[in-house]
Amino acid sequence: MKKNRKNSLSNYALVLTVIFFFATNKIMANPMDSLIVEVEVSEFIYENASFPQSHASTIAETDEGLVAAWFGGTHEKHPDVSIYSSIRTEEGWSFPQKIADGVINDTLRYPCWNPVLYNVPNGSLMLFYKVGPTVEDWWGMVKESADNGKTWSEAERLPEGLLGPIKNKPVLINDSILIAPSSTESKTEYDWRVHFEISKDFGKTWRLVGPISEENKYDIIQPSILHYNDGRLQMLARSNHDFVMSSWSMDNGETWSEPEPTMLPNPNSGTDAVTLQNGLQLIVYNNSKREEGKNGGPRTALNIAVSEDGKDWKMIYTLEDTTPGEFSYPAVIQGKDGDIHITYTYNRDTIKYVRLKVIK
Incomplete structure (x- = not known):
């Protein structure tokens, strides 16, 4: 025995x-x-609000926790659409507060669009957003908060020709170069162009680089930026061509390669991506394509994929897969503790927040 x-x-x-x-x-x-992720938190930022619809969220980490923002109102493009914000404490998310609107004067008001939060290192929390009657005619606005999103400065319009980050967060390169991913949409059908706005004084002044594509072969907007240990930068962008598009920079964003399709499908909907602390690249995206004869496709399912080289991607998690439904316009960051924070539109009814723990 x-x-x-x-x-x-x-x-x-x-x-x-x-x-x-x-x-x-x-x-x-x-x-x-x-890379294995585990859901730690999955919740709605709010259940009830003074506005019926919400879309295009953004999230940032401050010294005190998390701040989220989005645009809300009667519906997208309505003049009453404003920017709302919520702060997450130990008790949960605060009730949404209006922090910006498109009021021009007593008789004129335009909708707000696409807020982007960015916490400047050793500085203030910045809120970029757009105001205007249409996407083609909007202009860039900025506010700052010195108390982690509790109160905000008066709105300032960005200089002519600058829009700020159009949907996704800026990225700080070499601790000194702040690159805001941006784009424009022309009144000409699907004349979409990506450009970048670069600051070397932490957002006080900006200069424009681009549009990046001389051939203008693909219509692309709403880029995000990834960075690699060898100094390369990669852009991933929404497109009207069934796939997420990619472009590369070898000189800190000054010049970019011609965009090319990735293996990731895209139904003409926004994505967001982030470089993780372990060097992997992560994207949140809708794993679907355009429907035949239409300019877009279903904004479900909402998935997470990772890549080592920005070319080969592996899906690792499904956030939502209900059909029909709209789970779209994600924003993603990685916190100082390594947790991944994601917000996204939930059927235009509310904004959902998910926190993922990275398990080695």
């Missing part, structure tokens, strides 16, 4: 060794396979 028991233990140890060997080599061969 003792001999059999000893042999059994030896065989069991051998099996564990083999499993560990193959698992270890698999992780070494493909770091994407080692």
Whole structure:
């Protein structure tokens, strides 16, 4: 009996060794396979509000926690659409507060669009947003908060020709170069162009780079920026061509390669991406394409994919897959503690927040 028991233990140890060997080599061969995420929080930022619809959320981390913002009102394009914000404390999300609107004077008001929050290192929390009658005619606005989103400065219009980050967050390169991903939409059908706005004084002044594509082969908007250890930058953008588009920069965003399709599908809807602390790239996107004869497709399912090189992507999680439904315009950041924070439109009824823990 003792001999059999000893042999059994030896065989069991051998099996564990083999499993560990193959698992270890698999992780070494493909770091994407080692990334596992676990949902820690999944909740609506608000259940009831003074406005019926909401869309295009953004999220930032401050020294005190999380701040989210979005546009809300009767419906997109309505003059009453304003920017609302909520702060997350230990008790949960605060009731939405209006922090910006498009009031021009006593008789004229325009809708607000696409807020973007960015916490300047050792500085203030910035809120970029757009105001205007249409997407083609809007202009960029900015506010600042010195108390982590509790109160805000008066709105300032950005200089002519600058729009600020159009949907997704700026990225700080080399601790000194702030790059805001931006784009324009022409009144000409689907003349969409990506450009970048670069600041070397942490957002006090900006200069424009682009549009990036000389060939203008693809209509692309709403880019996000990823960075790599070798200094390269990658842009991922929404397109009207069934796939997320990619472009690369080797000189800190000054010049960019011609955009090309990735393997990631896109139904002509916004995405967002972030470079993780472990070097992997992560994107939140709608895993669908345009419907035949239409300019867009279903904005469901909403998925997460990761990549080591920005070319080969692996889907690792499904946030939403209800059909029909709209789960769209995600915003994603990674907190200082390594947790991944995501907000997105939930059927235009509210904004949903999900926190994921990265399990090594």
